[in-house]
Amino acid sequence: MGDDEDVELLNGFLVLLVCQFLGELAVMASGVPVPGPVIGMLLLLVLLAVLKRTPADIRLVSEGLLRYLAFLYVPAGVGLMVHAKLLADYWLPLTIALMVSTFLALFLTAAVFKLAAKLDKSRHKAKEESA
């Protein structure tokens, strides 16, 4: 990391904000019910793919933010206090629904990915053999 001094945190932050802003604009214009920041993430992904690398200033600010990602959602989480009654009324069905779904997601993803990875491998092998 010899070029640390050239790294400008603000440049990276500006890129993230502009991507988010364009994402919000796209959502507003199209009416697609997808969060603006998710479109912003897609835009940044495309930008990185075009550049074929991650510029140091974008990496620096991104990794900094992601390192403290958990901290950022504490304020939203505290909002649970407003819904104490709803939670008290429905905690059991909510817990069951979450447990069943988490189990199924884990189980099926592992099974499908194992199968699909085998297919991918045999596809690659067939390609190599035919080449």
Added chain:
Amino acid sequence: MDFWVYFAAKPLFWVILTTSVFIFACWVNRRANGSPLLHPVLVSMFIIIVFLVFTGTNYKTYFEGAQFIHFLIGPATVALAVPLFDHFKRIREMWLSIFIACFTGALVAMVSVLLVAMMFGLPDELLLTLAPKSVTTPIAIGIAEKIGGITSMAAGFVLITGAMGCLMAPFVFRVLGIKDDAVKGFALGLAAHGFGTASAFEMSALAGAFAGLAMGITGLMTAFLVPVVVAVLGIG
């Protein structure tokens, strides 16, 4: 000038409270050997809620300060593109299996939670909040907000799902006889987002990389799938 001092100090207090409580919660979590049940966010939420209830402060007042932290979720979501791009080579090599597994997993996570919840007759508002529960929190919060769910609850459900996934995973892998770290990591990242990714990294760097990859793609895919699934099931 009194007015400005007063005005600025109060929101600032909530930022300081949130930050210091979170630092304390991280310490608690380390003492508990990183147990997902004592995740720093869950511990922080608990302490802050108790504090607010005890001092008779309503959530709106707290959020006047805390919104300055909350605001960063937007750029942080955009930043998820960076770790995802790091896996670009791997995605190109295995795009078919990654796509099939992510699509199946994301759909199963969403549809199953909704069907079980509908069976119990939960109100629409809660169904819309449950739908994005297996994706990483910033995206889940965005989705819940977009489709009319309760954002703070969405955050809570995501955290609980993450903790459950980490606790169930060893059992599931044993039943399926899975030994490949890539498969383990992938399933963990898909079903248990950031929690799963963290616990996959404890297994190996390979498991962690696949978990991060699955988490990113699942988040993207779910954002587009949720509105469709919700409409098909006739919710909201």
